[in-house]
Amino acid sequence: MDRGVFGDEHEQFRIMIRKFFTDEVLPDYPNWQEHGMPPRWFWKRAGELGILGIGVPTEYGGLPDSDLRYSAVVTEEAQRLGFALGGLRIHTDIAMPYFLEYANAEQRARWLPGLVSGDSVVALGISEPGAGSDLKAMSTRASRDGDAYVIDGSKTFISNGGGADLIVLACKTDPSAGRNGISLIVVETDTPGFKRGRRLNKLGLHAQDLAELSFTDMRVPIENLLGNENDGFSMLTFxxxxxxxxxxxxxxxxxxxxxxxxxxxxxxxxxxxxxxxxxxxxxxxxxxxxxxxxxxxxxxxxxxxxxxxxxxxxxxxxxxxxxxxxxxxxxxxxxxxxxxxxxxxxxxxxxxxxxxxxxxxxxxxxxxxxxxxxxxxxx
Missing domain, CATH: 1.20.140.10 (Butyryl-CoA Dehydrogenase, subunit A, domain 3)
Structure with missing residues (x-):
């Protein structure tokens, strides 16, 4: 079938990705399944090959003139070998756009180079115990205290949660406003008060990182707020x-x-x-x-x-x-x-x-x- 959606540049990219997956990932993949997540070398190597820079401006190290077609190539080649790389798609297709759309210049300079190089892995923290993805029922709270937010709560079923360096965290900054009181705050996982919970033993996707997270009196600088306070719901839907x-x-x-x-x-x-x-x-x-x-x-x-x-x-x-x-x-x-x-x-x-x-x-x-x-x- 002549698909037409891909050009020569995408097919050249496909050749590189297929070689990477076949020569480097395939021999090590059983270890990923045993440990429940990709190793750090994978993220660094993916950064070197430009996979983590898809859609990111070149000034931050992004892959030039790239869009979701390149991610589609990565997905097709991963599935060809039966790899569960949902965490990679979380990083590139799902979480990265929040930084590209809503981070200010200082935040972009601080976070994007590490996300593109693989020095930092990102997760999106939305689902909660007893609430799932029902944003109105979210119980994680972020209370303003001087130059910081104090965050308390928990999340579950978080892809990349076990190995992430950054969490784009959805939390209530105005509990009385329902979904209109949600904000997105970027959490560095070495922050005191952050804790990773148990590794979830899933039915499938054994090579994909899925974790529980908790936050207790965790102080995060107000400079880590993405976009405007209480605009989180519209940001999550964009x-x-x-x-x-x-x-x-x-x-x-x-x-x-x-x-x-x-x-x-x-x-x-x-x-x-x-x-x-x-x-x-x-x-x-x-x-x-x-x-x-x-x-x-x-x-x-x-x-x-x-x-x-x-x-x-x-x-x-x-x-x-x-x-x-x-x-x-x-x-x-x-x-x-x-x-x-x-x-x-x-x-x-x-x-x-x-x-x-x-x-x-x-x-x-x-x-x-x-x-x-x-x-x-x-x-």
Whole structure:
């Protein structure tokens, strides 16, 4: 299929990324799964290769003339080998835009070079125990005290939380104002009062860092406030289209990789018609999904991807992934229903994509809001 969304520069970048993943990451990946996170050498090497500088101005060390298409290449190459690199996408696609959009000149100079080089890893701290991503129910508080905020509370299910150097932390600065009283404050994790909790033993994504965090009388300078106080809710929603498309691109790439791995596992056999038909359905639906992902990616680059279209992309790709891995595991049989098998790994790693970044049900709510159910006025 001639996709058209990528140019020669992206394909040259792909060659470099494929070599990096195959030669350097693949041999060490079992250690990542054992320890529950990528090692620091990975972040430094990713910085050297420009992966962490995608979309960042060159004055801070960013990759020149780069956008989400480069991240899409990284995602596709990671999924080709079955790597769970959601923490990398958190760093580049989801958390980095907050610094690019809302950090002032001093903050950019202070934080961006380290984020681009891999000396600093960033996490986004939103979800809380008992509240999930319900911003109105957020209990983490930041109280102004002179030249600092004093922060108390906790977060959970935080990607990169176990190894992050910086946390873009959502907290209530005006508890009486609901979602209009939320601010984003950048927390350096060597700050007294910051504590990492237990490592979460997830169903899948064993190489991806996910942690609990807590804050007790943690004093953070007011200079670490991103944007304006109490503007956090609007700030958190500005990047939702890219966040959801990033998740969709990962699910789409995983679906394609699952089909390839299934066909490879069947090499030298004589699959029956049932298996062939199941794979044919997977291939057709995945081809449709690829067209949707590529058009959505082009729309995002052009500034035309709205929240509804991003919801459509995420809903389709994540649900597609679920259908593909279900069919492929049934085609391959019981011997592939384990985490040591790459298809089984795709099955386990992909399930949560229908939950984070907004569940499939939330995506349907957003999409349904685009319908006009009012009766047409009579002439």
């Amino acid at each position: 990047n939702l289209a890219q966040e959801r498309l990033s998740i969709a691109l990962n699910s789409q790439a995983s679906a394609r990789a699952t089909i390839d791995a299934t066909v490879a596992a069947l090499a030298g056999t004589s699959p029956d018609q049932r298996a062939k038909f199941a794979l044919a359905a997977c291939r057709a639906e995945t081809a449709a999904g690829q067209a949707l992902m590529d058009s959505s990616l082009e729309a995002l680059i052009a500034g035309r991807l709205d929240p509804l279209d991003a919801a459509i992309a995420k809903l389709y790709a994540t649900e597609l992934h679920g259908r593909v891995v279900d069919r492929c595991t049934r085609v391959l049989g019981l011997s592939h229903y384990n985490a040591d098998d790459i298809v089984g790994q795709f099955y386990l790693d992909g399930r949560v994509s229908r939950i984070y970044g907004g569940s499939s049900e939330i995506m349907k709510v957003i999409i349904a809001q685009g319908f006009d159910f009012r009766k047409a006025e009579s002439a």
